[in-house]
Every structure is written in structure tokens, then in C-alpha cells.
Amino acid sequence: MGKQPNLYAFADTAALVASLRTYVINAQNAGIARHDSFKVAVSGGSLPKVLAQALLAPSRGPDDVLRFDQWEIFFADERAVPLDHADSNYGLLKAELLDKIPADLGTPRVHPIDTAHLNDTQELADQYEQILVTSFASRDSVRLPIFDLLLLGCGPDGHTCSLFPGHELLRETSAWVAPIEDSPKPPPKRITLTLPVVTHAVKVAFVATGAGKKDVMKQIFDESNGLPCALVNEGAGDRCSWFVDNPAVEGVAFPRRSFL
Numbered sequence: 001m002g003k004q005p006n007l008y009a010f011a012d013t014a015a016l017v018a019s020l021r022t023y024v025i026n027a028q029n030a031g032i033a034r035h036d037s038f039k040v041a042v043s044g045g046s047l048p049k050v051l052a053q054a055l056l057a058p059s060r061g062p063d064d065v066l067r068f069d070q071w072e073i074f075f076a077d078e079r080a081v082p083l084d085h086a087d088s089n090y091g092l093l094k095a096e097l098l099d100k101i102p103a104d105l106g107t108p109r110v111h112p113i114d115t116a117h118l119n120d121t122q123e124l125a126d127q128y129e130q131i132l133v134t135s136f137a138s139r140d141s142v143r144l145p146i147f148d149l150l151l152l153g154c155g156p157d158g159h160t161c162s163l164f165p166g167h168e169l170l171r172e173t174s175a176w177v178a179p180i181e182d183s184p185k186p187p188p189k190r191i192t193l194t195l196p197v198v199t200h201a202v203k204v205a206f207v208a209t210g211a212g213k214k215d216v217m218k219q220i221f222d223e224s225n226g227l228p229c230a231l232v233n234e235g236a237g238d239r240c241s242w243f244v245d246n247p248a249v250e251g252v253a254f255p256r257r258s259f260l
């Protein structure tokens with residue numbers, strides 16, 4: 001059996017976001033040391049709000065420094081809507097985090113979708129893949145882009161990004177970014193990173209909170225069922241970490257680790 005994911009459970013949101021901040025800063029520093037930038041992709045849902053709580057907190061000292069000038073932010077999945085639409089993951093991240101970053105912490109480079117292609121989701125996905133090709137060097141020389149960090153959510157059905165249980169997109173092996181037109185979670189038209197890209201990242205972190213997640217967490221961690229989140233756990237192994245609160249893992253047998 002491959003290496004197991006790390007399951008970190010916290011008593012409350014304050015403890016969760018403090019550890020998430022440490023984890024993100026470590027990933028940032030590793031990325032900058034490796035290639036002078038930090039390439040991170042984020043999801044929508046509840047993630048941007050929790051992330052903002054972690055990143056907008058005051059610095060705890062000289063080792064606890066965010067260097068947003070070196071951040072390149074991508075979207076792990078995005079809805080095919082204008083950037084100022086209520087459903088836009090970009091819009092959500094902007095409102096929760098980007099607009100609130102103090103000027104002295106620097107300004108991240110953000111890569112939204114090209115909204116000229118909202119009516120053609122294949123083109124929307126292809127254009128976004130091109131952004132990745134440019135950022136991660138040419139597609140010929142790179143089999144898959146290697147993100148420094150993916151920050152993901154987990155849906156109550158076990159989906160992550162816009163990779164849904166039983167969907168044919170889970171079998172995609174070639175594209176880096178794929179369209180979906182029948183998302184069971186509205187809105188139906190989206191683009192998403194594909195599973196090989198997700199599992200190829202240096203680090204993958206899930207944030208899942210609240211009792212509404214406990215049934216799916218049991219399925220993901222205690223059963224072998226092919227849910228998208230479980231596939232990420234299998235593919236990324238110990239490069240994958242879960243930041244959860246206690247209600248989200250009530251009744252889950254899988255052993256917790258303590259975040260040091």
C-alpha cells in the first residue's frame with residue numbers, strides 16, 4: 001500500500017487556520033527556493049474564506065512571512081460565468097482575500113479564466129491550459145504541470161475541484177484542464193484541473209469543516225470507494241493533507257496526525 005495522507009483534526013477554526021497558515025507558508029518558501037515563485041491553485045466553495053482567515057492574520061515572527069509578490073494564483077476549478085458574477089470562484093477569492101491583502105505584503109499574480117470563451121467550455125478549458133503551458137514551460141517539455149500547492153474543498157458527495165463521483169472526467173488522462181457541462185452542483189458549466197494534474201502537485205491540501213462532511217469523510221477515509229477525494233488521497237499519498245475540524249471527522253476511524 002502507498003503512503004497515507006495526513007489527517008489533521010482541530011478543535012476549532014482558530015486552531016485550523018493557524019496550522020493552515022504555517023503549512024501554506026512552508027509550501028510558499030519551498031516553491032520560492034525551488035523556482036523563485038509559488039504556484040498555487042485554489043477551489044471555490046468554503047475554501048477562500050478559510051484561506052483568507054489564515055493568510056490575513058498578523059505575522060507571528062520572522063519565519064511567518066507571506067511573500068505575495070512571488071505568488072502565482074490559479075483556479076483548480078472555475079464556473080463558466082463572468083468574473084463579477086455571484087458564482088465566480090475568482091470573484092469569491094477576490095472579495096474574500098485578494099482585495100484585503102495589505103499593500104506591504106505584495107500583490108499576487110492571479111490567473112482568471114478568459115471570459116471571451118464563456119459560451120464554449122472546451123475553448124475555455126483549452127485557453128486555461130495554455131496559461132498553464134506558458135507558466136509551467138512548454139507542454140512538450142513538461143508532461144504535467146507541477147503545482148507547488150493545491151488548496152481544495154471536498155463536497156458532501158466526495159467531489160473535489162469539478163471532478164464528480166462516477167463522472168467520465170475522472171478517466172481523463174491527457175488534458176490538463178477539462179470542460180464539464182453537466183456538473184451536478186450548480187452552475188453546470190465549468191472547467192477543472194484533471195485528476196493527473198491534481199495528484200501530480202508537490203502538495204495537496206483539503207479543507208473540510210462541519211458535521212455535514214462526516215458521512216463523506218467516513219467514506220473517503222474508511223472505505224475504498226473510488227470517490228474523487230479518495231482518488232486524490234491514493235494518487236498523492238503523503239503529499240496530501242487534510243485540515244478538518246472535529247465535527248467533520250466524528251466517527252472516522254482513520255488515524256489523525258498532530259500538526260507540528
Ligand SMILES: O=C(O)[C@H](O)[C@@H](O)[C@H](O)[C@H](O)COP(=O)(O)O
Nearest residue numbers: 043044045046153154155160161
Ligand atoms: O467551484 C466549486 O464548486 C468548488 O471548487 C468545489 O469543488 C468546492 O470546493 C466543493 O464543492 C466543496 O465546497 P465547500 O467547501 O463549500 O463544501
